[in-house]
Each structure stands twice: as structure tokens, then as C-alpha cells.
Amino acid sequence: MVNVAILGxxxxxxxxxxxxxxxxxxxxxxxxxxxxxxxxxxxxxFPGTPIEDILTKDYEDILNDDSVKVIAEVMGGIEPAYTFVxxxxxxxxxxxxxxKELVARHGAELLQIxxxxxxxxxxxxxxxxxxxxxxxxxxxxxxxxxxEITGILNGTTNFILSKMADEGLDFKTVLKEAQEKxxxxxxxxxxxxxxxxxxxxxxxxxxxxxxxxxxxxxxxEGITKISDxxxxxxxxLGCDIKLLATSKKLDEKVYAMVSPMMxxxxxxxxxxxxxxxxxxxxxxxxxDVMFYGKGAGKLPTASAVVADIVxxxxxxGRNIVxxxxxxxxxxxxxxxxxxxxxxxxVPENVKTVRNQVADIFGDVEYIKIxxxxxxxxxVTNAEKEGILRNKLDELKTKGVATEVLSVIRxxx
Amino acid sequence: MVNVAILGxxxxxxxxxxxxxxxxxxxxxxxxxxxxxxxxxxxxxFPGTPIEDILTKDYEDILNDDSVKVIAEVMGGIEPAYTFVxxxxxxxxxxxxxxKELVARHGAELLQIxxxxxxxxxxxxxxxxxxxxxxxxxxxxxxxxxxEITGILNGTTNFILSKMADEGLDFKTVLKEAQEKxxxxxxxxxxxxxxxxxxxxxxxxxxxxxxxxxxxxxxxEGITKISDxxxxxxxxLGCDIKLLATSKKLDEKVYAMVSPMMxxxxxxxxxxxxxxxxxxxxxxxxxDVMFYGKGAGKLPTASAVVADIVxxxxxxGRNIVxxxxxxxxxxxxxxxxxxxxxxxxVPENVKTVRNQVADIFGDVEYIKIxxxxxxxxxVTNAEKEGILRNKLDELKTKGVATEVLSVIRxxx
Numbered sequence: 118m119v120n121v122a123i124l125g126x127x128x129x130x131x132x133x134x135x136x137x138x139x140x141x142x143x144x145x146x147x148x149x150x151x152x153x154x155x156x157x158x159x160x161x162x163f164p165g166t167p168i169e170d171i172l173t174k175d176y177e178d179i180l181n182d183d184s185v186k187v188i189a190e191v192m193g194g195i196e197p198a199y200t201f202v203x204x205x206x207x208x209x210x211x212x213x214x215x216x217k218e219l220v221a222r223h224g225a226e227l228l229q230i231x232x233x234x235x236x237x238x239x240x241x242x243x244x245x246x247x248x249x250x251x252x253x254x255x256x257x258x259x260x261x262x263x264x265e266i267t268g269i270l271n272g273t274t275n276f277i278l279s280k281m282a283d284e285g286l287d288f289k290t291v292l293k294e295a296q297e298k299x300x301x302x303x304x305x306x307x308x309x310x311x312x313x314x315x316x317x318x319x320x321x322x323x324x325x326x327x328x329x330x331x332x333x334x335x336x337x338e339g340i341t342k343i344s345d346x347x348x349x350x351x352x353x354l355g356c357d358i359k360l361l362a363t364s365k366k367l368d369e370k371v372y373a374m375v376s377p378m379m380x381x382x383x384x385x386x387x388x389x390x391x392x393x394x395x396x397x398x399x400x401x402x403x404x405d406v407m408f409y410g411k412g413a414g415k416l417p418t419a420s421a422v423v424a425d426i427v428x429x430x431x432x433x434g435r436n437i438v439x440x441x442x443x444x445x446x447x448x449x450x451x452x453x454x455x456x457x458x459x460x461x462x463v464p465e466n467v468k469t470v471r472n473q474v475a476d477i478f479g480d481v482e483y484i485k486i487x488x489x490x491x492x493x494x495x496v497t498n499a500e501k502e503g504i505l506r507n508k509l510d511e512l513k514t515k516g517v518a519t520e521v522l523s524v525i526r527x528x529x
Numbered sequence: 530m531v532n533v534a535i536l537g538x539x540x541x542x543x544x545x546x547x548x549x550x551x552x553x554x555x556x557x558x559x560x561x562x563x564x565x566x567x568x569x570x571x572x573x574x575f576p577g578t579p580i581e582d583i584l585t586k587d588y589e590d591i592l593n594d595d596s597v598k599v600i601a602e603v604m605g606g607i608e609p610a611y612t613f614v615x616x617x618x619x620x621x622x623x624x625x626x627x628x629k630e631l632v633a634r635h636g637a638e639l640l641q642i643x644x645x646x647x648x649x650x651x652x653x654x655x656x657x658x659x660x661x662x663x664x665x666x667x668x669x670x671x672x673x674x675x676x677e678i679t680g681i682l683n684g685t686t687n688f689i690l691s692k693m694a695d696e697g698l699d700f701k702t703v704l705k706e707a708q709e710k711x712x713x714x715x716x717x718x719x720x721x722x723x724x725x726x727x728x729x730x731x732x733x734x735x736x737x738x739x740x741x742x743x744x745x746x747x748x749x750e751g752i753t754k755i756s757d758x759x760x761x762x763x764x765x766l767g768c769d770i771k772l773l774a775t776s777k778k779l780d781e782k783v784y785a786m787v788s789p790m791m792x793x794x795x796x797x798x799x800x801x802x803x804x805x806x807x808x809x810x811x812x813x814x815x816x817d818v819m820f821y822g823k824g825a826g827k828l829p830t831a832s833a834v835v836a837d838i839v840x841x842x843x844x845x846g847r848n849i850v851x852x853x854x855x856x857x858x859x860x861x862x863x864x865x866x867x868x869x870x871x872x873x874x875v876p877e878n879v880k881t882v883r884n885q886v887a888d889i890f891g892d893v894e895y896i897k898i899x900x901x902x903x904x905x906x907x908v909t910n911a912e913k914e915g916i917l918r919n920k921l922d923e924l925k926t927k928g929v930a931t932e933v934l935s936v937i938r939x940x941x
Contacts, residue, residue: 126758249669257661260835403832410818423672
């Protein structure tokens with residue numbers, strides 16, 4: 118029998134209790150040992166619930182109980198999670214977590230402690246909810262040199278973009294509905310500004326390339342500027358707009374980026390709609406593989422946490438190899454990345470605008486939508502991001518546009 | 530350092546050597562030990578190749594070399610593979626294999642020997658080529674009770690069906706092209722009759738449900754009867770035709786089936802085209818997850834074999850838990866499974882056929898294609914397969930049809 122404790126009885130924490138109860142028998146079989154939930158830590162009371170008798174408000178109860186071998190941290194946020202997790206690992210307890218902020222910021226350090234102590238720090242639930250991606254990266258794609266990971270890593274933004282595309286609604290209307298349905302938080306910044314996806318691609322990149330990728334170094338753009346009019350253009354171009362998080366190796370250097378992207382219907386991620394997530398991995402021998410599923414939600418996330426508990430129980434006193442080292446990876450600037458952009462602008466002079474655009478961007482592809490007046494939309498050729506940015510500035514400085522309405526990368 | 534041997538220097542075997550060489554450094558890092566290829570077994574000579582010096586024609590050389598800890602069997606077929614693998618395991622050597630016939634027929638027994646000897650028998654490459662599916666089933670979806678696995682598990686048939694759909698060609702023409710391109714074998718029976726997919730779903734079902742599913746018990750139908758005219762109807766219905774292998778739990782009983790299926794555009798497998806494979810798993814807590822990638826090919830398959838070698842090296846003298854027991858699972862008859870069918874027939878009497886069909890199938894949905902004369906096509910309501918089969922017989926016995934042209938299941 119192995120005793121485990123759960124830190125936090127919120128959505129995920131109560132899901133973990135539910136999964137451990139519902140699938141008890143098969144879970145114990147898979148783990149090869151009986152798993153016993155000994156403590157749940159939460160500052161609140163839960164009278165009348167099944168965890169009433171094992172609830173504690175004092176973390177020291179758990180930390181100092183040597184019979185507890187595995188701790189599931191599902192509180193979220195950096196503190197007190199970081200302090201709790203570090204203390205547990207230093208005490209020789211394995212820790213599993215769903216906390217992407219914690220893993221992105223302190224993953225390398227916590228993995229190193231786990232290695233030193235010959236225990237495990239596991240975090241399958243921190244990326245892609247229930248989708249198995251961390252363990253496959255760590256244990257299945259071991260024959261490959263990975264050179265690209267691209268994913269739809271945030272269900273909230275994917276829900277919003279899918280609904281905008283399907284129903285022709287604008288961002289604010291859909292965000293409000295998502296908030297009412299509980300798909301978006303009251304403060305939606307972490308999702309809609311791309312910060313959540315940024316932390317997740319930082320975690321995946323660190324694992325795939327074996328060094329610490331700091332999320333602060335990742336170029337990140339959210340979806341707040343995407344409009345219902347952009348969606349009309351995307352359709353005309355045969356594209357969907359998705360918030361993609363990507364990390365690529367080019368000539369032994371890695372760059373990473375989170376940004377909305379127009380992608381064609383034959384792109385493997387174009388059919389990933391609603392709250393679903395998908396992650397696309399390219400390796401030098403395996404080619405392309407994709408992992409798809411619900412990226413969030415109580416039970417899918419709890420499923421991943423419990424799978425990590427099972428793995429931790431199977432590997433008590435034995436560290437599972439992970440390549441993620443504490444050595445910092447210097448990312449390549451996105452300035453050197455080739456991109457094409459979809460651009461909408463309000464011209465200063467309707468008669469000369471095409472010539473002016475040609476002077477700056479060369480021969481571009483124009484898109485005309487009936488009923489949309491007073492603006493010009495086109496797709497540039499592929500150029501380095503740094504150069505594109507300068508050219509975008511020229512649209513204003515050279516008197517081409519009174520306003521640049523949209524700039525969206527396109528991969529088609 | 531760990532010595533390994535490869536049995537068979539065909540397509541996959543030479544791929545394994547290539548992967549071990551190309552990605553040597555990262556593979557050793559992942560394994561935590563240096564992997565040394567000590568032998569390649571093959572009856573042929575390969576003068577001037579890098580394996581010339583380590584080639585042997587005598588399996589005893591490998592078997593009796595105690596320094597060889599891991600063997601990769603990539604010969605295919607039941608014998609001598611089975612004898613070689615069993616002997617190796619009994620000698621305490623871990624074995625990894627890409628051989629689906631071997632795993633489907635003898636997997637349970639070989640896993641049991643590995644358990645008894647505290648070593649490993651791994652077979653990620655036997656299903657889905659490079660796609661990680663065996664290890665995720667075994668190690669990632671451990672919190673779930675799995676109740677459905679459905680997949681496109683054969684790249685050859687998927688290539689043929691995709692091309693028939695895209696180019697309006699008939700089965701024989703596309704098969705011939707696939708054979709010329711090396712996508713189909715000269716004797717294509719194993720692929721086009723569904724036998725290959727049948728073995729693969731037997732393996733996945735055994736793993737997911739923890740008991741031996743014999744492939745001979747699985748209802749199996751191939752794609753040889755699918756015509757270019759069926760494809761026209763499928764398009765009209767907004768469907769693709771795919772060869773699906775499925776295994777489902779209904780009221781604590783499991784049924785399994787391989788058959789062509791018309792699926793709607795919103796089905797998660799409808800966008801899986803060409804030589805790609807995808808596997809869809811439903812669990813009671815994780816919901817739906819899907820795994821996608823190239824299901825065959827030298828390097829993707831070799832990637833999975835090498836990942837298993839790495840895992841075997843990491844787990845020398847320690848068995849990785851798998852639930853697949855030698856206990857045989859009695860499958861539920863497909864007679865009790867609810868299906869809808871698309872049916873095309875040549876009527877005996879054009880004037881009465883609709884009434885006659887209504888007498889047998891009730892109120893059905895007719896599909897009319899311009900330019901297709903002299904036949905009637907409709908989709909039935911959902912009924913048990915056993916009842917549907919009787920009703921199909923009645924089409925002949927009751928003088929409704931002079932010929933039944935097509936019967937294809939539909940999931941839409």
C-alpha cells in the first residue's frame with residue numbers, strides 16, 4: 118500500500134479524488150500496489166463530503182508523515198505551491214502536479230532535486246489536460262531528434278476562435294459567452310493574451326530540447342485583436358485562425374512563438390475545434406505525430422494527474438529519466454524567422470495604395486470581399502519577421518495607411 | 530554499456546541500424562547508458578555495408594552471448610520469430626518487436642515469460658508504426674477504464690480509399706498503382722482483406738481490456754468490394770469511407786470489428802488520409818484522445834523499435850507492468866451491435882421496390898444520384914447486426930432485388 122496526499126481541493130483536486138474512487142480497482146492493478154488517499158490539504162472546510170475525515174489545513178501534517186510517498190499538487194499558482202513541492206521533494210516524496218506556472222518557472226530545479234533524491238517530479242497534467250504528451254515526449258519519442266513542436270494548447274482561446282468562425286460573432290461577444298459558460302475566467306488575460314499557451318510551449322520545448330526554455334523569452338501574442346472581419350477574410354482564403362504555440366529548431370538554434378495564425382484546411386491542426394487541444398511533434402526519424410484530446414476540464418486533467426500518481430507509485434525510489442536540464446537555452450530571435458502576413462489597412466489614398474504597397478512589400482496577393490469597403494487587404498510574401506516589422510512601420514511613416522487594421526501570420 | 534542484437538536486416542532492420550547510428554548521442558542520453566549494436570542476424574550477406582562485421586547467420590551466437598541484454602526482432606511472420614523470441618526471453622534477454630502477427634498470436638504468453646523473468650517484451654512498433662500508442666495505453670491512460678478504441682490501423686487501405694475518393698478511380702486501378710509505388714504488397718490480401726488491421730485491434734484490445742483477445746474471433750471485412758460508385762454516394766452523403774478497426778465495451782462485454790465504414794466529416798477520423806494512421810481512445814474519465822501519425826514506413830517504424838530498445842535498456846531486470854493476461858476474453862457477438870447500413874440494390878420491380886423495402890426496413894433514407902440509373906440506394910435505421918443480416922437476406926428471398934450491389938456500415 119502507498120499513501121498519497123492531495124494539495125488543494127478545487128476543481129482538479131476534487132476530480133482526482135473522484136477518479137481515484139471511481140476507477141480504484143483498475144488503478145491499483147495498474148500501479149501494482151494499493152493506493153490510499155491519506156490527506157487532502159485545503160484551507161476550506163468540506164463538511165459532509167467523502168474527504169471530511171482526511172482533510173487537513175496544515176501542510177506540516179503531510180510533510181512530516183513519512184508514510185506519505187506521493188503528493189499531488191493541484192493548487193495552481195507559484196506560491197505556496199513551489200515551497201510545498203520543494204519541501205516534499207527534499208523530504209524524498211515524489212510529487213505530481215497539474216501546475217503549469219510552477220513547472221514552467223521551476224521545473225528544471227524541481228526535476229534536479231527529484232533526480233538527486235532518486236524520486237520523481239511528474240507533470241503530465243500541466244500541458245494538454247488529459248492528452249498524453251509529456252510522457253510520450255519523455256519516453257516514446259526517445260529515438261528521435263525533435264525539431265518542431267506546434268500545438269493548440271489553450272482550450273479557452275480555441276473555443277472563442279471556433280465560435281467566432283462558426284457564428285460570425287465578434288471577440289467580445291464570444292468571450293462573454295465563454296465566461297458565462299465557465300470556459301473562460303472572469304479575468305481572461307492569461308488565456309486570451311497567450312500567457313497560458315506560452316508557459317505550456319516553454320515546458321514542451323524544455324523537455325524536447327533538453328534545456329531550460331524561459332517563458333519570458335518566448336514571443337507571445339494573444340487573440341484580443343482578432344475581429345469578426347478577420348474571420349471573413351480567413352474564410353475567403355480557405356483558412357482557419359488558430360492560436361498556435363510553436364517551437365522549432367533551425368540550424369541548431371531554437372525559436373519559440375505564440376501567436377494567432379491563419380492556417381489552411383489541409384494543416385493538421387485546422388480541424389481542432391472548440392475546447393480541444395492538439396499537439397504536433399516532428400522528429401527526424403518518426404516524421405509527424407499528433408496528439409489530440411480535451412485540453413482542460415476537471416476529469417481529463419484529473420485523469421492525467423492520477424496517471425502520474427500511478428507512475429510515481431510504480432517508480433518509488435527510482436528516477437524516471439528526463440532530459441530537461443537546468444542549463445538555460447538561448448532562444449533565437451524571431452526576427453530571423455520567415456513569415457508571411459495577412460494585412461488589412463485603411464489607405465491614405467485609394468488610387469495610389471497598390472503602388473505604395475508594391476514599393477514596400479513587392480508583389481502581394483490581394484483579397485477582396487464584397488461589401489467590405491474603405492480598406493485594402495493582402496498577403497505578403499515570406500520575409501524575415503524583423504524585416505516585415507520594419508515594412509509595417511513604413512506603412513505609416515510613408516503615408517500608405519491611416520490605420521493598420523490587422524496583421525496576422527499565415528501558414529498556407 | 531548495453532549490447533543489443535537485431536534479428537532481420539530487411540526494411541525495418543536496416544532502419545533500426547540507421548536510427549541507432551544517426552541519433553546515437555541523444556539515444557544514449559535518453560537510455561542513460563551507451564547502446565552497442567553487437568549482432569545483426571540475417572541469412573543473406575551484406576558485403577560493403579556497415580553491418581558486415583557484426584552479421585551472423587547463426588541465432589545461437591546471439592542467444593548464447595550473455596553480454597547481449599536486448600534483442601530487436603524485426604523479421605516478421607510467426608516462425609522462426611516465435612521460437613527465437615521465446616528462447617531469448619527464457620534466457621533472460623529483453624525483446625522488442627515490430628511483428629504484429631507474433632504479438633497478436635503469442636503476446637500474452639511472451640509477456641508472461643517476461644514477467645516471470647523480470648525482463649521486458651515490448652512491441653510499440655507492432656501497431657501504428659511510429660505512433661506512440663502501446664506505451665500510452667500501458668502507462669499514460671492508467672487512470673481510466675477504457676471503453677472504446679477505434680482506429681485507422683492500415684496505411685495501405687487508407688491510401689487506396691483516399692485515392693479512390695479523391696480521384697474517382699476504382700479499387701483495382703488504385704491497388705495496382707499502390708503496388709507499383711511500394712505502398713501495397715504484390716500479395717495484398719493481408720491489407721485489403723482487413724487481416725492486418727484485425728491483428729492490430731486484437732493487440733490494442735488485449736492491452737486495453739487486460740485479457741487475451743484472439744484475432745480469429747474478430748469480425749473482419751476488407752475493402753475489396755468498395756467501388757467507385759460507392760464513393761460517389763459517400764460524397765453525396767457528406768461522408769468518407771474508411772476501413773475502421775474498433776473494439777468497444779458494452780455492458781461489461783466487449784465486441785471487436787474491422788470493416789469499411791462511411792463516416793461524416795465531423796468524425797474525428799474523417800480527416801486521416803493517405804498512408805496516415807490514427808487511433809481514437811475513449812476512457813471514462815479522460816474522454817476522447819487521439820493519436821495520429823505515419824502508420825508504416827522504414828524510419829517511423831524503426832523509431833518505435835528504437836524507443837522500445839531505449840525503454841528495455843532503462844528497465845533491465847525490471848518488468849514494466851502490462852495488464853494483458855493469458856486469460857481469454859470471450860467477445861460479444863456482433864449480432865447484438867446496433868448498426869446502420871448504406872445499401873445499393875438492383876430492383877426486381879422498379880415500381881414496387883420502395884414499398885417492398887419499407888416492408889422490410891421501415892422508413893429509410895433514399896439517396897439519388899443523377900446519371901446513376903437502374904439501382905436504388907438507401908440508408909437503413911439503426912438495428913442489431915443480426916437482424917440487419919436477416920433483412921438483407923429477405924431482399925433476395927422476397928424478390929425485392931435481383932442483385933445487392935453494396936452494403937456498407939455508416940456512422941453519421
